[in-house]
Amino acid sequence: MGNRKKVVADARKEANKSLYFAKLRNVPTSPRKMRIVADMIRGKEVYLALDMLKFSTKEAASRMEKLLLSAIDNWKQKNVGADVESANLYVKSVAVDSARILKRLRPAPQGRAHRIRKRSNHVTLFVASKETTTEEK
Numbered sequence: 001m002g003n004r005k006k007v008v009a010d011a012r013k014e015a016n017k018s019l020y021f022a023k024l025r026n027v028p029t030s031p032r033k034m035r036i037v038a039d040m041i042r043g044k045e046v047y048l049a050l051d052m053l054k055f056s057t058k059e060a061a062s063r064m065e066k067l068l069l070s071a072i073d074n075w076k077q078k079n080v081g082a083d084v085e086s087a088n089l090y091v092k093s094v095a096v097d098s099a100r101i102l103k104r105l106r107p108a109p110q111g112r113a114h115r116i117r118k119r120s121n122h123v124t125l126f127v128a129s130k131e132t133t134t135e136e137k
Helices: 003-017 031-041 046-054 059-078 130-136
Strands: 020-027 089-107 113-129
Touching: 020 059, 020 089, 031 046, 031 059, 031 089, 031 113, 046 059, 046 089, 059 089, 059 113, 113 130
Parallel strands: none
Antiparallel strands: 020 113, 089 113
């Protein structure tokens, strides 16, 4: 790796040390359905978001709940000894991107075939503390 790329990579790693996030890849749910669930919790406090996901009837909500718990655990790992309740954690941002699409064929009348696209997605969830965001400004 060249020196310029190494400097940029080191700067990116340092920036990620202060971010608390979790990623979920290749979820076999369409991105549109997952974005509905992501919009429900974006900007909410962590425990309110967990309650909303727990009692939601959407299938994608259970996967998002596990992802949010993982992001909270990542925050705990980087802030040893800190309390989650006193930190005022909230869901800073949720990004849902399209992933691979499995293409299948379904028989149709008169010898034709229709294409079925089974979509999947990638989800990235960022958690932040309200105190740190106000101190940085």
